[in-house]
Amino acid sequence: MTVKTRFAPSPTGYLHVGGARTALFSWLFARRHGGKFILRIEDTDLERSTQESVNAILEGMTWLGLEYDEGPFYQTHRFDRYNEVIDQLLEKGLAYRCDCSRERLEKLREEQMARKLKPRYDGHCRNRNVDPDKPHVVRFRNLDEGTVVFRDLVRGTIRVSNSELDDLIIRRSDGSPTYNLTVVVDDADMGITHVIRGDDHINNTPRQINLLQALGLPVPEYAHLPMILGPDGQRLSKRHGAVSVMQYMRDGFLPEALLNYLVRLGWSHGDQEIFSVDEMVELFDLSEVNRSPSTFNTEKLLWINQHYIKRLDPAHVARLLSPHMGDLDIDPAEGPDLVKVVEAQRERAQTLAELAAISAFYYRDFDDYDPKAAKKGLRPAALEPLKLAREKLAGLDEWRREEIHAVLQAVAKALEVGFGKVGMPLRVAVTGGSPSPDLDLTMEMVGRAACLRRIDRAIEYIENAVSG
Numbered sequence: 001m002t003v004k005t006r007f008a009p010s011p012t013g014y015l016h017v018g019g020a021r022t023a024l025f026s027w028l029f030a031r032r033h034g035g036k037f038i039l040r041i042e043d044t045d046l047e048r049s050t051q052e053s054v055n056a057i058l059e060g061m062t063w064l065g066l067e068y069d070e071g072p073f074y075q076t077h078r079f080d081r082y083n084e085v086i087d088q089l090l091e092k093g094l095a096y097r098c099d100c101s102r103e104r105l106e107k108l109r110e111e112q113m114a115r116k117l118k119p120r121y122d123g124h125c126r127n128r129n130v131d132p133d134k135p136h137v138v139r140f141r142n143l144d145e146g147t148v149v150f151r152d153l154v155r156g157t158i159r160v161s162n163s164e165l166d167d168l169i170i171r172r173s174d175g176s177p178t179y180n181l182t183v184v185v186d187d188a189d190m191g192i193t194h195v196i197r198g199d200d201h202i203n204n205t206p207r208q209i210n211l212l213q214a215l216g217l218p219v220p221e222y223a224h225l226p227m228i229l230g231p232d233g234q235r236l237s238k239r240h241g242a243v244s245v246m247q248y249m250r251d252g253f254l255p256e257a258l259l260n261y262l263v264r265l266g267w268s269h270g271d272q273e274i275f276s277v278d279e280m281v282e283l284f285d286l287s288e289v290n291r292s293p294s295t296f297n298t299e300k301l302l303w304i305n306q307h308y309i310k311r312l313d314p315a316h317v318a319r320l321l322s323p324h325m326g327d328l329d330i331d332p333a334e335g336p337d338l339v340k341v342v343e344a345q346r347e348r349a350q351t352l353a354e355l356a357a358i359s360a361f362y363y364r365d366f367d368d369y370d371p372k373a374a375k376k377g378l379r380p381a382a383l384e385p386l387k388l389a390r391e392k393l394a395g396l397d398e399w400r401r402e403e404i405h406a407v408l409q410a411v412a413k414a415l416e417v418g419f420g421k422v423g424m425p426l427r428v429a430v431t432g433g434s435p436s437p438d439l440d441l442t443m444e445m446v447g448r449a450a451c452l453r454r455i456d457r458a459i460e461y462i463e464n465a466v467s468g
């Protein structure tokens with residue numbers, strides 16, 4: 001049997017981290033077992049589904065690298081097929097038309113509630129032969145007796161008595177099929193062997209199994225993933241901050257980091273925290289998925305992100321960093337090689353947005369000094385070292401870190417001061433106070449013209465402060 005899994009989002013918003021985690025687990029399971037992974041867009045709710053949201057889902061999947069082998073399939077393109085199946089059920093007497101009014105259903109509900117019973121449809125129309133030309137819905141005739149039993153690959157054996165399940169609407173009065181029917185038809189038609197989804201769907205599973213069995217279709221395996229909670233113990237939502245995958249991209253997270261973080265939300269493999277995608281594919285197993293909910297922890301995500309910024313190939317990080325430089329109106333082609341900047345700065349940032357911000361000074365003059373750095377570095381005592389350094393640097397033959405370093409040492413020696421008395425003011429002059437690596441390297445990368453211009457500016461700044 002070839003494993004086949006699917007991710008089946010409803011396009012009513014962006015791709016949420018919870019959805020991305022479901023997609024990742026389904027993708028990993030398929031990859032792990034040499035199977036196929038498909039993408040199905042469940043867009044039957046015409047009021048709430050939007051093209052924009054479909055695009056956001058596709059974009060998020062691409063960014064995360066969760067490539068699908070088939071699809072995207074759109075449920076709205078398959079209405080004929082769903083209707084064919086509903087008609088078959090009607091013909092076989094496994095479904096029936098119902099024209100119960102809203103008032104009748106409401107009254108029934110109230111009576112059941114008053115008697116402390118679980119509200120459910122009473123089968124009133126089961127044998128009434130409702131006229132197909134009059135407004136009606138179609139209901140599935142659920143079994144009255146027996147129990148639905150399935151072995152959830154995460155939760156273990158689940159039993160639900162048929163007396164708990166009522167006759168589900170499978171076609172609305174406007175002729176559109178409902179969620180449980182479309183999912184069942186699609187999972188069967190698409191040959192899905194393992195349904196991996198959020199546990200908010202666990203109550204639908206027995207209904208779907210009954211429908212599949214009535215249709216004589218194979219029942220897939222099911223795995224329901226535990227919820228993701230915010231730090232306050234409530235289901236993770238917008239209230240807790242960014243939940244959209246693409247927002248994480250814009251905030252400067254690496255896809256490798258988000259995937260690594262998401263795989264650990266509900267799955268573990270010993271104490272290991274860091275997993276490359278290849279490792280995840282090799283090690284992932286549904287039997288190691290936790291039953292209990294996981295809590296989203298932004299600090300940990302930041303830690304993992306920093307890990308990948310530090311460890312991944314600098315050329316790769318530079319490619320991902322480039323758009324963040326663009327967000328600051330910086331064209332990395334107009335300055336030092338961005339790969340070198342990544343190598344120089346990557347220990348100092350938790351996100352690419354942060355890395356871009358602390359690296360802007362390589363490409364353009366900063367607007368203002370960091371006030372603390374200026375207070376410490378740009379004092380009257382710094383004038384002499386700055387002036388002498390400027391003079392000697394202007395005369396250098398080669399603008400390379402070794403030569404720059406030698407000049408700065410010569411300045412300290414000539415003025416009989418420690419290296420810091422020269423280095424500190426220069427660093428503030430050149431970087432504005434941004435975190436930066438060794439001064440000679442920083443200056444080499446910033447370039448001679450910009451360094452001299454910025455030293456002049458610092459000299460002027462101190463002189464104005466003194467006179468003003």
Ligand code: GLU
Nearest residue numbers: 008009010042183197201
């Ligand atoms: N479309 C459903 C949702 O977005 C998922 C259905 C399923 O996985 O069976 O929640």
